Amino acid sequence: xxxETKKSVISNSVIKxxxxxxxxxxxxxxxxxVRISSEKLAEKMSLTASQIRQDLNCFGGFGQQGYGYNLEExxxxxxxxxxxxxxxKTVLIGAGNLGKxxxxxxxxxEYGCELIGIFDSDEEKIGENVAxxxxxxxxxxxxxxxxxxxxxxxxxxxxxxxxALADRLVLWGxxxxxxxxxxxITVSHKNVVVENVHLGDSLMMISYALSHxxxxx
Amino acid sequence: xxxETKKSVISNSVIKxxxxxxxxxxxxxxxxxVRISSEKLAEKMSLTASQIRQDLNCFGGFGQQGYGYNLEExxxxxxxxxxxxxxxKTVLIGAGNLGKxxxxxxxxxEYGCELIGIFDSDEEKIGENVAxxxxxxxxxxxxxxxxxxxxxxxxxxxxxxxxALADRLVLWGxxxxxxxxxxxITVSHKNVVVENVHLGDSLMMISYALSHxxxxx
DNA sequence: TAGATTGTTAATCGATTAACAATC
DNA sequence: TAGATTGTTAATCGATTAACAATC
Numbered sequence: 079x080x081x082e083t084k085k086s087v088i089s090n091s092v093i094k095x096x097x098x099x100x101x102x103x104x105x106x107x108x109x110x111x112v113r114i115s116s117e118k119l120a121e122k123m124s125l126t127a128s129q130i131r132q133d134l135n136c137f138g139g140f141g142q143q144g145y146g147y148n149l150e151e152x153x154x155x156x157x158x159x160x161x162x163x164x165x166x167k168t169v170l171i172g173a174g175n176l177g178k179x180x181x182x183x184x185x186x187x188e189y190g191c192e193l194i195g196i197f198d199s200d201e202e203k204i205g206e207n208v209a210x211x212x213x214x215x216x217x218x219x220x221x222x223x224x225x226x227x228x229x230x231x232x233x234x235x236x237x238x239x240x241x242a243l244a245d246r247l248v249l250w251g252x253x254x255x256x257x258x259x260x261x262x263i264t265v266s267h268k269n270v271v272v273e274n275v276h277l278g279d280s281l282m283m284i285s286y287a288l289s290h291x292x293x294x295x
Numbered sequence: 296x297x298x299e300t301k302k303s304v305i306s307n308s309v310i311k312x313x314x315x316x317x318x319x320x321x322x323x324x325x326x327x328x329v330r331i332s333s334e335k336l337a338e339k340m341s342l343t344a345s346q347i348r349q350d351l352n353c354f355g356g357f358g359q360q361g362y363g364y365n366l367e368e369x370x371x372x373x374x375x376x377x378x379x380x381x382x383x384k385t386v387l388i389g390a391g392n393l394g395k396x397x398x399x400x401x402x403x404x405e406y407g408c409e410l411i412g413i414f415d416s417d418e419e420k421i422g423e424n425v426a427x428x429x430x431x432x433x434x435x436x437x438x439x440x441x442x443x444x445x446x447x448x449x450x451x452x453x454x455x456x457x458x459a460l461a462d463r464l465v466l467w468g469x470x471x472x473x474x475x476x477x478x479x480i481t482v483s484h485k486n487v488v489v490e491n492v493h494l495g496d497s498l499m500m501i502s503y504a505l506s507h508x509x510x511x512x
Numbered sequence: 513t514a515g516a517t518t519g520t521t522a523a524t525c526g527a528t529t530a531a532c533a534a535t536c
Numbered sequence: 537t538a539g540a541t542t543g544t545t546a547a548t549c550g551a552t553t554a555a556c557a558a559t560c
Binding site: 518520533534 | 539540541542543544545546547548549550551552553554555556557558559560
């Protein structure tokens with residue numbers, strides 16, 4: 079029987095690796111693999127066996143000496159650690175190109191979330207159907223929040239409105255942001271969960287890598 | 296005069312922080328700030344002054360004792376390090392919801408890239424206008440690549456086609472991937488630049504954080 | 513039992529922070 | 537010149553890797 083929650087504080091480096099484990103384990107299961115040793119998994123993921131064992135042992139002894147790890151068990155365990163079995167009530171703010179694509183593209187339930195409302199300030203977009211939901215005007219957000227108590231806000235608005243909006247959303251009870259804007263929410267709201275998807279930063283890393291690899295050729 | 300390229304190998308931790316510096320410096324400039332000390336900047340960015348000085352000194356002495364850093368100079372320096380002045384030729388593969396949104400939403404030139412072609416395998420999408428470009432059929436990609444030599448591929452295809460596609464693209468000369476699929480390109484193509492935008496991973500981090508913060512309340 | 517492989521402790525490595533002399 | 541603040545070296549901290557005894 080695995081002893082859960084061994085360490086009281088898990089380092090951020092470990093946590094950030096969990097979704098990747100979860101993905102690889104899922105893929106292996108789909109291929110019909112039943113068990114795997116830390117060494118074999120390490121090889122597949124380009125990690126060290128040591129790191130895998132250390133990482134997993136932060137949460138409990140999921141393996142068995144001489145056998146390795148049972149993948150089904152492991153997937154369940156990591157899934158429950160990541161909270162994918164939950165359903166955080168989530169709203170999308172900003173139904174532009176990107177917002178719509180996110181709403182339509184993501185299978186929220188697979189990641190422990192549930193999209194329950196979409197808001198925009200543009201009158202033209204109100205009433206549009208996006209991912210099975212009607213876009214609502216932002217002016218109705220406050221009462222919607224009071225009634226439905228969403229915890230997560232997806233921010234897909236222009237940078238100029240992001241700061242003021244984030245302030246209001248926190249006031250209205252939002253506990254976490256999935257932030258697609260350039261605005262750095264963490265700086266002003268220290269006690270709120272923020273996951274930044276700075277697409278521009280990510281793209282710049284590519285131009286950095288390319289401009290510096292050319293030098294070596 | 297700043298002495299460029301001081302360290303021969305820059306650690307990844309430093310590089311990943313550069314885009315954030317670049318954003319903050321840009322914002323400060325827009326506010327009319329001319330110079331800043333490492334201490335003040337650290338405060339604004341929730342970092343330590345030490346770290347900022349260490350980071351910047353990997354690339355050269357951009358500051359001046361007793362004065363601090365000139366923001367305009369610094370922005371130019373970091374921009375040129377990041378390669379935003381270049382224009383990596385970029386193609387988008389997959390003109391679904393997400394692909395279209397990325398093409399329309401990103402100002403590629405701001406990040407040192409240039410979108411020169413969009414491909415899809417769905418006959419229905421061919422000819423559609425996305426971000427000023429006509430969607431082309433993937434069957435024409437090879438000759439397009441030979442002629443135009445794109446370096447970067449944005450991958451917005453279903454996971455099932457990602458692996459085979461990545462293999463072909465590498466064969467056709469793609470040097471970097473901006474990867475929006477679940478497939479881990481790095482594992483099979485070690486010498487290619489890969490920047491992953493695993494939106495699912497990012498969303499899971501939110502459900503993790505929320506499910507664990509509730510325990511503390 | 514013998515072999516395999518974990519869980520865990522100890523050693524190493526790298527990144528961050530602190531301190532301070534150099535200097536604008 | 538005196539004050540401010542950098543660039544840089546040294547100290548600390550944390551994360552990764554190696555090693556091995558425990559055990560299935």
